[in-house]
Amino acid sequence: MKKLFYFTLAFFTLVSCGKEKEVEANKFEFDGIDESIKPGDNFFLHVNKTWYDNAVIADDQAGVGSYSFLNIPQKKLLENILEEVSSGTHEKGSADQMVGDFYSSGMNTALINERGFEPIQSLLDQINAINSIPAMMEFVANEYKSGNGSLISMGVSPDNENSSVNMLHFGQTGLGLPDRDYYFKTDESTLEIQKAYQAYLTKLFELIGNENAEQSTSTAYGIEKQLAEAHKTRIERRNVKANYNKIAVADLKINQPNIGWSKLLDHFGAEADSVDIAQPAYYAKLNTMLPSVSLADWKTYLKAKVLTNYADILSEPFETAAFEYSKIISGQAVKQSRAQIMVNKVDRQLGFALGQLYVERYFNEEAKSRVLDLVNNLQKAFENRINELDWMSDATKVQAKEKLYTITKKIGYPDVWRDYGNVNIDKDKFFENVVALRQNDYQYGLDKLNKAPNKDEWGTTPSTVTAYYNPPLNEIVFPAGILQFPYFDLQADDAINYGGIGMVIGHELTHAFDDQGAQFDKDGNVKNWWTDEDYEKFQAKTQLIIDRYSSYTVLDSLHLKGALSVGENTADNGGISIAYDAFKLTKQGQDTVKIGGYTPDQRFFMSIARIWRVKTRDEYLRNYVKTNSHSPPMWRVNGPLMNFTPFYEAFDVQPGDANYKPVEERIKIW
Ligand SMILES: [Zn+2]
Numbered sequence: 001m002k003k004l005f006y007f008t009l010a011f012f013t014l015v016s017c018g019k020e021k022e023v024e025a026n027k028f029e030f031d032g033i034d035e036s037i038k039p040g041d042n043f044f045l046h047v048n049k050t051w052y053d054n055a056v057i058a059d060d061q062a063g064v065g066s067y068s069f070l071n072i073p074q075k076k077l078l079e080n081i082l083e084e085v086s087s088g089t090h091e092k093g094s095a096d097q098m099v100g101d102f103y104s105s106g107m108n109t110a111l112i113n114e115r116g117f118e119p120i121q122s123l124l125d126q127i128n129a130i131n132s133i134p135a136m137m138e139f140v141a142n143e144y145k146s147g148n149g150s151l152i153s154m155g156v157s158p159d160n161e162n163s164s165v166n167m168l169h170f171g172q173t174g175l176g177l178p179d180r181d182y183y184f185k186t187d188e189s190t191l192e193i194q195k196a197y198q199a200y201l202t203k204l205f206e207l208i209g210n211e212n213a214e215q216s217t218s219t220a221y222g223i224e225k226q227l228a229e230a231h232k233t234r235i236e237r238r239n240v241k242a243n244y245n246k247i248a249v250a251d252l253k254i255n256q257p258n259i260g261w262s263k264l265l266d267h268f269g270a271e272a273d274s275v276d277i278a279q280p281a282y283y284a285k286l287n288t289m290l291p292s293v294s295l296a297d298w299k300t301y302l303k304a305k306v307l308t309n310y311a312d313i314l315s316e317p318f319e320t321a322a323f324e325y326s327k328i329i330s331g332q333a334v335k336q337s338r339a340q341i342m343v344n345k346v347d348r349q350l351g352f353a354l355g356q357l358y359v360e361r362y363f364n365e366e367a368k369s370r371v372l373d374l375v376n377n378l379q380k381a382f383e384n385r386i387n388e389l390d391w392m393s394d395a396t397k398v399q400a401k402e403k404l405y406t407i408t409k410k411i412g413y414p415d416v417w418r419d420y421g422n423v424n425i426d427k428d429k430f431f432e433n434v435v436a437l438r439q440n441d442y443q444y445g446l447d448k449l450n451k452a453p454n455k456d457e458w459g460t461t462p463s464t465v466t467a468y469y470n471p472p473l474n475e476i477v478f479p480a481g482i483l484q485f486p487y488f489d490l491q492a493d494d495a496i497n498y499g500g501i502g503m504v505i506g507h508e509l510t511h512a513f514d515d516q517g518a519q520f521d522k523d524g525n526v527k528n529w530w531t532d533e534d535y536e537k538f539q540a541k542t543q544l545i546i547d548r549y550s551s552y553t554v555l556d557s558l559h560l561k562g563a564l565s566v567g568e569n570t571a572d573n574g575g576i577s578i579a580y581d582a583f584k585l586t587k588q589g590q591d592t593v594k595i596g597g598y599t600p601d602q603r604f605f606m607s608i609a610r611i612w613r614v615k616t617r618d619e620y621l622r623n624y625v626k627t628n629s630h631s632p633p634m635w636r637v638n639g640p641l642m643n644f645t646p647f648y649e650a651f652d653v654q655p656g657d658a659n660y661k662p663v664e665e666r667i668k669i670w
Helices: 002-011 039-054 072-086 095-107 109-115 118-129 133-144 188-207 213-229 249-255 261-268 280-292 295-313 316-330 338-362 365-388 394-406 430-446 494-511 532-550 566-583 600-611 618-627 633-641 645-650
Strands: 013-017 020-024 063-065 153-159 162-171 246-248 274-277 408-412 468-470 475-479 553-555 614-616
Touching: 039 600, 039 633, 072 095, 072 338, 095 338, 095 430, 109 316, 109 430, 118 133, 118 295, 133 261, 133 295, 153 430, 188 213, 188 295, 188 316, 213 280, 213 295, 246 249, 249 261, 249 274, 295 316, 295 430, 316 618, 338 430, 365 394, 365 408, 365 475, 365 494, 365 566, 468 494, 475 494, 494 566, 494 600, 532 566, 532 633, 553 618, 566 600, 566 633, 600 633, 600 645, 614 618
Parallel strands: 162 274, 408 475
Antiparallel strands: 013 020, 063 614, 153 162, 246 274, 468 475
């Protein structure tokens, strides 16, 4: 407490302002508030319009903001680490050596370019030699180990019905466009993306000397489109129960003989009596297509898959072809610097080794304990809200609270760092390094099969600016990357921190009780813990969220997909409410002293508006709305605030204001 006071004095200047004491602060000020936009008309723009007017999206970016990969300063820090460790000599197998040498190998573009597509020549030869469906499936399985999910997608994670044991899950795959819908929609923007994708395939075929490149593209694309017909939509995949189908391998052998399940599992090195076929229609279709499509056409398709899987780690012409396609979707004008491209690749392949180096340099341990305090306060506030719910019976409330207090909290970085084993990272072998690391990932996943889930494991790297809730393990995770401004700062007042990381914590806690989370019990099993009546009421409330968000228009006629984003929107609504209640338990939350001209409550809501501001290109936004389960920034803020009465009071929102909703239309679930 003393320490905190010291910091407060060091960073704030106390000034007198009439009878009210005002505290001036620097980065904790809210600059650029647009007073011409009433908070009740559009609070998000009231706070952020000036920022949007001034924020410039760099040519090599799809957007700019604090969140996720758009946080450029964060990625610059990682680049600094990589530059530093790659210039030294380190013990073989150490985090510094692996990270440094992997980075160096990727920076050596002269060598990468010199090799052309020689690194994949042996794979192309193997495809040429395939003479039967079983031989083809063996190739598919082997390639999967190197990250090439051509026709089969497999993962190891807890059994939905017995979360204490990991099992094999097989999912739909096989496409090159971002989503199955992209094969069937006929609007202008989708047609442009289809065209760019086909041009990309043609370019890749040409680069390996295929004289009938366009014909090959048409063959590969035609197969993808057939597979896409059997794909479930993203909305259909939100239904947890419908996407879990435990089947005995013995039955699969009989029902889908062309896939050759026994041999396939052998090739994967996986032992299982039963597996989850998450999307059965896909595998049924694949089984039918295997003999009906000619082997020659399958081989063309597999070449397309090899090319697209490795294009970005081959020589410049391949890498450029991949970028030319991706930019149609992202809107990004030019490639990122090679160093920034490598930041992403190191984070993806060696993220926990890099994370270790990041945490050593940039993470303040005090943040961990302070954020844990916040999590505990939010948990308490959530419990109070559950107690006061007028629509839920006591029986279900008991279950809900039990689940709430069973949630595991992971903050900062893993207690146990992932060991990358004896992967050999060589300064001069970029392609081989990537393949070795992908194979290591595969083996790492497979080693978990038939065992209890590893509770020390993290699903995101420590430097990533994100957070998540994981239903099968009933855990919330906040990596070091998000424990910094504007989400959190040890020197910030509680209004900023509760409106920042507090809102994020509340959001993740609510995921345990959104449309999907509600189907998992406290132990991570898909098991009903609700009374029938309560669950019906919950679903009716969830439908209100779906309908409300579906009514929002993002670009021209593009509507939000309420049914796709319902979980995230539920979490945004719950998150703000819980964070606010927890904030009201703090000293500042109960006070009225203004800082920078704003009341504690006003600062809390302004902090929420600030953390989500992200400016993206229209192309990126269009794809985001179609494929991402989160609402775009403005609706992450205005959407929940329209439903939250304390916001109306803090900013005197009145009937007639554009975003005003009468009390009975303010949706509240949690
Ligand atoms: Zn979320």
